[in-house]
Amino acid sequence: MRAWLVPPTLRGYRAAWLGTDALAGLTLVAVALPGQMATAQLANLPAVAGLYAFVAGSLLYALLGANRHLSVGADSTIAPLLATGVAAVAAAGTSGYGSVMAFTALLVGALLVAIGLCRLGWISEFLSTPVITGVLAGIAVEIVVRQIPVILGVTGGGTTTIDEIRQVAGQISDINPWSVGIAIGVLAVIAAVQRISHRLPGTLLALILSIAAVDTLGLASHHGVAILGAVHGGLPHVRLPTVSWLQLRRMPGLVLTVAFVCVAQTAATVRRQGAGTPAGSTVNRDLIGIGAGSVAAGLIGVFPVNASPPNTAIATASGTRSQLANAIAAAVILVVVLAATAPLASLPQAMLAAMLVFIATKLFRAGELRTILRFDRLEFTFAATTLLVVAVIGIEQGVALAMILSLADRTRRSARPRDTILGRAPGTDHWIPADIGIPTEHVTGVLVYLVYAPLWYGNAEYLRIRIRGLIDAASSPVHAVVLDAAAISDIDYTGLQALRDLTTELEHRAVTIGIARTSHLVHHNLQRGAILEQLGPDHLFASVDQAVTALQHRP
Numbered sequence: 001m002r003a004w005l006v007p008p009t010l011r012g013y014r015a016a017w018l019g020t021d022a023l024a025g026l027t028l029v030a031v032a033l034p035g036q037m038a039t040a041q042l043a044n045l046p047a048v049a050g051l052y053a054f055v056a057g058s059l060l061y062a063l064l065g066a067n068r069h070l071s072v073g074a075d076s077t078i079a080p081l082l083a084t085g086v087a088a089v090a091a092a093g094t095s096g097y098g099s100v101m102a103f104t105a106l107l108v109g110a111l112l113v114a115i116g117l118c119r120l121g122w123i124s125e126f127l128s129t130p131v132i133t134g135v136l137a138g139i140a141v142e143i144v145v146r147q148i149p150v151i152l153g154v155t156g157g158g159t160t161t162i163d164e165i166r167q168v169a170g171q172i173s174d175i176n177p178w179s180v181g182i183a184i185g186v187l188a189v190i191a192a193v194q195r196i197s198h199r200l201p202g203t204l205l206a207l208i209l210s211i212a213a214v215d216t217l218g219l220a221s222h223h224g225v226a227i228l229g230a231v232h233g234g235l236p237h238v239r240l241p242t243v244s245w246l247q248l249r250r251m252p253g254l255v256l257t258v259a260f261v262c263v264a265q266t267a268a269t270v271r272r273q274g275a276g277t278p279a280g281s282t283v284n285r286d287l288i289g290i291g292a293g294s295v296a297a298g299l300i301g302v303f304p305v306n307a308s309p310p311n312t313a314i315a316t317a318s319g320t321r322s323q324l325a326n327a328i329a330a331a332v333i334l335v336v337v338l339a340a341t342a343p344l345a346s347l348p349q350a351m352l353a354a355m356l357v358f359i360a361t362k363l364f365r366a367g368e369l370r371t372i373l374r375f376d377r378l379e380f381t382f383a384a385t386t387l388l389v390v391a392v393i394g395i396e397q398g399v400a401l402a403m404i405l406s407l408a409d410r411t412r413r414s415a416r417p418r419d420t421i422l423g424r425a426p427g428t429d430h431w432i433p434a435d436i437g438i439p440t441e442h443v444t445g446v447l448v449y450l451v452y453a454p455l456w457y458g459n460a461e462y463l464r465i466r467i468r469g470l471i472d473a474a475s476s477p478v479h480a481v482v483l484d485a486a487a488i489s490d491i492d493y494t495g496l497q498a499l500r501d502l503t504t505e506l507e508h509r510a511v512t513i514g515i516a517r518t519s520h521l522v523h524h525n526l527q528r529g530a531i532l533e534q535l536g537p538d539h540l541f542a543s544v545d546q547a548v549t550a551l552q553h554r555p
Contacts, residue, residue: 008285009068009323017321024318025328030201031314032073032329033336035359037228037344038352040303042079042143044092045101047228047344047352049302050074051337052236057293057305058330062323065289066282067270071311071326072293076359077265078258078306080142081395085254089247098301102241103248104255105298105305111259112291121283123260124267128409130372131402132264133365134383138390138398140364143356145391150353153179153226161392178223179350182210186354203355210351211343219348226349233341236300257396258304260403266290266307310362382409416462417453421470422484422544429545431484443552444476448544450484455495464498471511479511480551484544486517496529503534514539514547 032054040050054073061072083092086104090096115121127135145164149156153176158164186206193202219225243251267283286307294304315325373380382405390398422431423440431448434440449467453459471478491499503513513535518526523540526532532540541547 007063007323008066009062013322013324018324020319021321021325022328024315024320024325025332027201027318028071028311028315028325028329029332030204032071032311033333034203034207034352034355035076035311036074036333037347038355038359039074039076039079041349041352042076042083042146042356043074043101043303044083044087044097045303046231047347048231048233048337048341051333052300053297053302053305055330055334055337056296056300056302057290058326060293060296061286061289062327062330063289064285064292065323066285068322069312069316069320070266070269070286070323071308071315072290072305073308073311074303075265075306075308076143076356077136077139077363078261078304080139080146081258081261081399082254082303084394085251085257085396089243089250089254096247099241100243100247100251101303102298102301103243104251104258105294105303106241107251107255107298108258108262108304109291109294109296109298111255112262112287112294114291115259115263116284116287116291119282119284121263121267121287124264124283126406127264127402128379128382128406129368130379130383131386131406132268133368133372134386135261135390135395135398135402136363137365137369137383138387139395140360141387141391142395143360143363147353147356147360150226150349151180151183151357152176153224153350176224178219178225179348182213182219182225182348182350183354183357185213186210186351187358190354190358203358206354207347207351210348211346214346214348220346227345228347228349228352229345231341231344233337233339235338236302238299239301241298241301253396257399261399262290262294262304262306263287265309269307269309269312310359379409382406411458414453414456415458417451417459419449419451419463419466422448422450424545424548429543431544431548443548445479446482446548446552447471447474447478447480448482448484448548450487452487454489455491455499457492457494460495460498464502467502468505471506471509480514480548481506481511482514482516482541482544482547482551484516485519485522488522489519490521491525491529493529496525496531499531500529500534503531512539512551514541514551516541516544516547 036050036054037047040047040053057072061070082101082104086097086100090100142161145161148168149164152168154168154171154174156164156167158167189206189209190202193200193205214220214225214227220227266286270283270286290305290307297303297305369380369383372383386398386402386405389401420433420435423434423442424430425432426439426441432438432440447470449470451463455463467481471481506513515526515535518540541550
């Protein structure tokens with residue numbers, strides 16, 4: 001068989017891996033079966049839609065993706081975003097809602113494929129880790145709040161997080177203790193099994209026990225416990241979903257947001273599972289596989305798929321060697337959908353709600369939030385702000401705010417960069433920051449300045465004024481300034497103009513400028529900007545010490 005006909009994640013496959021992959025696939029089924037159904041309900045779709053999405057996402061990614069461990073399917077991160085966004089276009093529970101959801105899957109999938117083909121996976125880097133942590137934590141809060149009415153056995157009915165809490169508070173007298181007991185029992189079983197081993201199917205055990213409890217005790221008929229009801233399985237119908245022109249005009253924001261979250265989550269998951277990525281592969285190939293999975297999901301009438309960090313971690317821990325494990329899991333779940341949905345009719349809704357609460361606990365990374373707080377209070381503020389906006393206002397607004405905060409913070413840091421004055425380490429030719437607690441020597445009349453940023457239009461004027469201020473504040477008259485360019489990655493036209501102006505201004509004050517340790521890129525910028533002609537080639541130096549030695553005795 002020609003190599004190009006073999007999926008990338010199966011190339012070099014060994015027969016000895018089959019047993020390990022089969023076991024890993026069955027382990028994944030135990031987690032994915034209840035989890036995918038719960039996620040579908042989070043998107044206001046029938047539970048079986050989550051199973052269809054898992055099959056479509058897993059198989060298409062196995063054919064086109066690059067990472068051997070990555071698990072793809074219905075995702076709790078984008079499900080609430082989809083539920084909110086699609087409900088704004090078509091009423092939940094109607095045929096129009098399903099059509100808009102499926103069409104969204106087509107658009108998201110096509111966009112992800114395009115991003116992958118154009119090698120634009122780097123856009124995931126526009127969200128910093130603290131704000132991603134805030135987004136995920138906010139989604140976790142929203143998931144938990146949305147599941148509280150189901151766990152308590154009340155109707156709820158709020159349209160926002162705050163409204164939902166208010167509605168539940170007014171229905172406390174209607175709490176169904178059996179629903180609460182089922183939810184607590186499910187969480188207890190999952191937690192207990194996980195304490196023994198993360199490989200054991202705690203969620204599947206909880207699913208089986210909850211169905212048995214409903215059937216044995218008559219909880220649905222005698223105690224009012226809400227159950228899933230008949231699950232209509234079988235093969236899905238393949239068709240092209242349609243939407244009206246008015247609906248289509250209201251979808252771009254949702255599509256872009258979901259696609260961006262998919263890109264960010266895929267990149268983050270792949271980075272965590274880097275050991276399973278074939279040499280030379282990139283996140284772009286993974287986005288093509290996930291995008292194809294979403295297109296397939298849209299054609300069978302369900303919702304977009306995404307990389308799943310929890311399922312990927314489980315697959316990795318189970319020792320999976322290739323995407324064959326995910327394909328096996330997809331095949332088993334397809335068999336369940338085709339021939340074994342009858343027992344699922346007695347599945348209590350409280351079990352699925354508890355499953356979502358469990359998933360939410362994995363999204364809310366309290367430990368990482370504490371680490372961010374210890375590292376930088378401002379970045380923690382960004383994370384906390386994003387968390388609150390996602391939880392209280394909405395996920396789309398939270399993601400948009402996260403992007404703005406990430407870019408604004410990076411722009412602020414670059415526009416007002418850190419800098420330092422350098423001194424010579426005694427007895428050496430090394431020049432180091434004078435403010436790190438190590439004694440340094442200073443050469444009278446020479447100011448050595450280092451800035452940790454590129455020189456661009458956002459900080460050009462600031463740095464010109466900064467250098468001038470340091471000269472004025474020097475304890476003795478300065479006749480030479482050495483600019484250590486080691487940390488300057490590039491200089492734009494505005495930065496060059498500011499450097500020319502500074503050079504001219506200092507010449508009038510009988511202060512000369514030397515530039516040391518430029519990269520070849522910065523040297524090219526200086527050459528093109530005619531700075532070297534203004535300074536003279538003898539004012540460019542390979543090291544700071546050479547620059548100081550050459551300039552300290554010049555008038």
